[in-house]
Amino acid sequence: MKKNFLIAATILVLMITGCRAHKMPTLADQSTDMLDKKWQLIELNGKPVAEKINGKTPTLEFLSKDKRYAAVTGCNGVGGEFEVEGNNKITFSAGMSTMMACEDMSVEHGLRDVFGKADNFAISEGVLSLNKAKMAPLAKFKLIETKNASLDGTWELDYISGARIAFDGLYPKKKPTITFDTSTNKVSGNSSCNNYSGAVTLDGNSIKFGPLASTKMACPGNGESTFFQTLDKVNTYSVDGNTLTFIMGDIAIMRFQKK
Template structure:
């Protein structure tokens, strides 16, 4: 397993491990704003809002769509439970028509409601618009779905749960700080937040990326009483990245 190379100070502050392999540097997740169809094909689009309500998703289960231009335009994606694929047409400035869709047939539990909404929305979508890296689908009356632009290659590299295996600057051995559970994080590029565990409490925090640079904002956590200094060391070090 290779160590994650994103969490760096001028010297190594944190490194994490996962069964995922990172062998090259991810690019920036920024792009110019445009309503042109070329922007539609540049990103993976992760679902963030349904009928005006924010969508929360488990790690690796955020619904998303990918669009591909060709003689026959195609799309593919994930509903949070099943894979989805089909074709579509762009006509006029902001008109989109989904012609054919197919899905896998996995049994869904809590994800069934979101999946049903997505499939119904695809059938009912008539217009689309991209503004500030947000893709909106509309029926004739209102916005029904919103997606956030995500770098598909970067999302693939960061998927999963990353468990910390080193922390710098402390005199206490790593195994002494974390004799049991180790801190872990997961990235949600659609919302710009990490979530995970401090080794004691569940937590989340905003983050921003610019190429190989990453900055974490103030976090929120549950309030269980924790033994030792491991949790505080982890949270303090995140602020220094």
Template sequence: MKKYNFIYLAVFVMLLASCAVRKPSGHHVGVLVGKQWQLVELQGEAVPAKVNGKMPFLKLDEEKGRYSASGGCNGIGGEYTLQKNNGITFSRGMSTMMACADMRVENGLRTLFEEADTYTVDENTLILSKGKNGAALAKFTLVSDQSDKLAGTWELDYIMEADDFNTLYSSRKPTIIFDMAEKKVNGNSSCNNFSGNVKIDGHAISFGPLMSTKMACPGNGEQVFLKNIERVTSFDVQDSVLTMMMDDIVVMRWNKK
């Protein structure tokens, strides 16, 4: 009986060990995930602060196990897995398909996610490499919390699933106002006024419940707006442009008024 108990114990330990490989490990995990990292070096070459007018970045969502990134043009994303000994793997998911003037950094990022298998974090610097002792494939610096940049009034400039934005909002574009002290928002959905709570954690954001006035509205601009604001899970602010995303897909884009 003792022999069988020893066998069962050995099998149980082996199963635990195999599961541990799939779990995040290392004391850097807490400062790695849930942050936004700005790409500053790729394949040994410096990356401009802005490419096509946008900041190249990487973000890892701990809860969903997904990453989102941009090389200054399209949103790139998919799933990632953290492994023991600072291992990391990326799998490609959906991305937008815009053509931009400068695609070099974006193309380099796509190659990076295919090759990188190791990460290191040193204070505010994240390095992705191939192999524990391999040369750095990319370097990122930590982006500070942007929630303070949300304060004020924003006017909608783009929304997902709108074939003709200007026709959809020909009379009035939706607006949103952030009150960061009270953690509340209010605005206009192109017809009715709305207000409610906003929850922000780093670059993660969610709205609700939202209350609205009840005027009858022509067209379906308000319905499109309310449907898409519920999809938003993260945000990014660059100068006077606020981008709201669902995972790695751009849902809304706003201009500061």
């Protein structure tokens, strides 16, 4: 009888423990929620932060590809490396920064201080908190939702229509890329030769590029000109998993894969 009772009690304890473990978010789940998204600073040292500081929205991004963070402080862009460990621990290492002087530097100074002090993070209901130990949050950020978030990131061209030269002949060494930031309606990339950047207009699945500016390096072949000429014809797009298709009318004229 006692033996059966002990077995039943042991099973009950294991079930309760397993249930608790299941409900607690893992570090991997939390860091996935944090990565490759744009967060807007809304509170700094317990005080609310305006949406615009010196005409700019203070934001923070964690880039999973190279474990770097990038922040707009309301004045300068700052960044560096970050490291996430168990128990929601996080550390920041300072890197490069622009060096502008702005009228209001208080948020920038405060945010730099946060990166120096924060040792853990938490995410709850779309709000990311950077904390030191168990004290009140040093800074809070809200997730910036974008209607066209599926476009965000970098895509590499693997098909283009209309060219008389085979794809590998057009791009024998380097394929064109395009990177979207739908929170700012900006695009950038490489045409297979020159770097380019500019604006993109999105309305549902309708899309229009321009104006675009590019570097002026001389390029062999017709790959770059074919890329820009075809891009100018695009008026809609579709995303299916890791495949992005640019369409003219009802004809697919460019296809990209997510990098």
